[in-house]
Amino acid sequence: MKFNKAKCKVLHMGWGNPKHSSRLGREWMESSPEEKDLGVLVDEKLNMTQQRALAAQKANCVLGCITSSVTSRLREGILPLYSTLVRPPLQYCVQLWGPQHKKDMDLLE
Numbered sequence: 001m002k003f004n005k006a007k008c009k010v011l012h013m014g015w016g017n018p019k020h021s022s023r024l025g026r027e028w029m030e031s032s033p034e035e036k037d038l039g040v041l042v043d044e045k046l047n048m049t050q051q052r053a054l055a056a057q058k059a060n061c062v063l064g065c066i067t068s069s070v071t072s073r074l075r076e077g078i079l080p081l082y083s084t085l086v087r088p089p090l091q092y093c094v095q096l097w098g099p100q101h102k103k104d105m106d107l108l109e
Contacts, residue, residue, distance in 0.1 A: 011035045012044050039092065058089040 005024050009032040012019045022029045034043040034050065041051045062085045070077060 005029075009035060011042070013046065015045065017044070055089050055092065059086050062086050062089070 003024060005027050008024055008029055010022045010029045011032055011034070019031065021031075034041060036042075041054060042048070043050065063082075066078070066081050066085065070081065072078075
């Protein structure tokens, strides 16, 4: 398997990590403070704050589009749109970042 060396980066994880330089073949790899893999943004301290903020931002954008384009405010019309378009970005990887705060739980309800 060949790797695209330009797309490879090192994510040093953990608090006591000495952050050694790494090579792929003869080339030194660039270090990165955070990386996105399979839609999940992880930083070097395994902090998921940025992931939650991006999910909430995406859900708010979709909710704004629904609000501006749908004239009826009846529950029967809004609920399927909300369930299909707004909730999935909020629920994606919820098992990974495990909301523990009331504010995060309110986002998912």
